[in-house]
Amino acid sequence: MTARRKIQYMRIRSIVISGVAASAAIALGTTSAYASVTVDANGKGFIGKGEVQNALGMNNSALQKAVDAKSLVFTAKQSTSQEVSKGVTQAGSQSGSQAGTQEGTQAGTQAATQAMSQDLVCTFTNGSGTKTFHRDGERDGSRDGSRTGSRTGTREGSREGSRDGSRTGTRAGSIAGSLNYDLDVDARKSNQYTGFILNGWKGQSYTEGATTWNAPVFGEYTFGGYSFGAWSFTGDYSFGEYEFGDFKPTGDVKWGDWDAAPGENPDDCLRSSNADKITAISNVVTPGAVTDGAVTDGAITDGAITPGAVTDGAITDGTVTDGAITSGAVTPNGPVQVFVNGKGL
Numbered sequence: 328m329t330a331r332r333k334i335q336y337m338r339i340r341s342i343v344i345s346g347v348a349a350s351a352a353i354a355l356g357t358t359s360a361y362a363s364v365t366v367d368a369n370g371k372g373f374i375g376k377g378e379v380q381n382a383l384g385m386n387n388s389a390l391q392k393a394v395d396a397k398s399l400v401f402t403a404k405q406s407t408s409q410e411v412s413k414g415v416t417q418a419g420s421q422s423g424s425q426a427g428t429q430e431g432t433q434a435g436t437q438a439a440t441q442a443m444s445q446d447l448v449c450t451f452t453n454g455s456g457t458k459t460f461h462r463d464g465e466r467d468g469s470r471d472g473s474r475t476g477s478r479t480g481t482r483e484g485s486r487e488g489s490r491d492g493s494r495t496g497t498r499a500g501s502i503a504g505s506l507n508y509d510l511d512v513d514a515r516k517s518n519q520y521t522g523f524i525l526n527g528w529k530g531q532s533y534t535e536g537a538t539t540w541n542a543p544v545f546g547e548y549t550f551g552g553y554s555f556g557a558w559s560f561t562g563d564y565s566f567g568e569y570e571f572g573d574f575k576p577t578g579d580v581k582w583g584d585w586d587a588a589p590g591e592n593p594d595d596c597l598r599s600s601n602a603d604k605i606t607a608i609s610n611v612v613t614p615g616a617v618t619d620g621a622v623t624d625g626a627i628t629d630g631a632i633t634p635g636a637v638t639d640g641a642i643t644d645g646t647v648t649d650g651a652i653t654s655g656a657v658t659p660n661g662p663v664q665v666f667v668n669g670k671g672l
Contacts, residue, residue, distance in 0.1 A: 364672050370506050370528035382670040400668055404503040406661035412495045414650035415543045422640035423484050423553050428477050429632045431564045434625030435472045440465050442615030443580045449596035449608040460593040464582035468574050476566030484555035492545030499536035505529045574617045
C-alpha cells in the first residue's frame with residue numbers, strides 16, 4: 328500500500344458518525360432485501376456501499392463527499408410489544424328479601440248468661456209453721472279474654488360490596504437508535520471503500536404506543552350487611568283459641584215465679600212487720616252454670632318481629648376502579664428497518 332493510500336485509510340477509519348439515541352435491546356436480523364445488509368442484535372454488521380448509493384441516489388463521487396462531510400447517519404427502528412397488567416376493583420350492590428314472623432295479641436269479649444236460683448225458708452211463731460219458697464232466674468254478663476297469633480311478612484333491602492380482580496393487556500411501541508460505523512477499506516484492493524462496518528449501538532429511544540386491554544377477571548364479591556326497609560305484612564294473623572277470665576255480670580237477675588204452696592207468699596218471710604213472728608229465716612241466692620255466647624273480637628296489639636332467612640337477589644355491577652399498572656419487558660416483535668439518512672435500506 329502506498330503512503331498516500333495509508334494516509335487516506337487512516338483518515339477514513341477515524342470517521343465515526345453518531346445519530347439519535349437507540350436501544351441495545353433491539354433485536355436485529357436481516358434488515359434489507361439486499362444480501363450485503365446484515366446487522367446483528369448488538370448493532371454490528373456490514374452495509375455495502377452500493378445499497379447506500381441506491382438508497383440515496385448517489386454516485387461514487389457524491390457518496391465520497393458525504394463521507395468526508397460526515398453527513399451519513401445509520402439508524403434502525405423496530406416495533407415492540409409489552410405485556411402489562413393492573414389490579415382492578417369493582418363496586419357492586421345486591422338486592423335482598425328477608426322473611427319475618429310477627430307475634431300479635433288480640434283482645435276479645437264473650438257474651439254469657441248465668442243461671443241463678445233462690446231458696447227462701449222461714450219459721451213462724453204464730454202457728455203458721457215453716458214456709459219454703461224457690462225460684463229460678465238468670466243474668467247477663469260477659470268475660471274478657473285474649474288470644475295470641477302470628478303472621479308472616481317480608482322486607483326488602485340492599486347491601487354494598489366490592490370485588491377485586493385483574494386485567495392484562497398489550498402495549499404497542501417502538502425502539503429506535505443510531506449506529507456507530509467505520510468505513511471498510513480492507514475488504515478489497517481498490518481505491519474505493521466497499522461498504523460500512525457497523526460497530527454497535529450509540530443509544531436508544533423508546534416510544535410508547537397505545538395499550539389494548541383485555542376484559543377484567545374478577546373474584547367473588549365481598550358484601551357488607553343488608554340495609555332493610557320497613558316490614559310489609561299482607562296476610563292476617565293466624566290466632567289460637569281465646570283464653571277467657573271469670574264471668575262478670577252486666578245486669579240484674581231476671582227471676583221467674585216463686586215455687587210456693589197455694590196461698591203462701593214469700594213476702595210473708597220478708598216483711599219487716601213479721602220480723603217478731605219469725606224465729607228463723609234463710610234466704611240463699613245460688614249462682615249456677617254459665618252459658619257462653621258470641622265472642623266479639625277486639626283490638627290487635629302487634630308484638631315483636633322475628634327476622635328470618637334472607638334471600639339474596641340480583642347483583643348489580645358498579646364502577647370499576649383501575650389500580651397501578653405493572654409493565655413487563657419490552658419485546659421486539661417485528662422486522663427491523665435500517666435507514667441511512669432516513670432512507671430505508
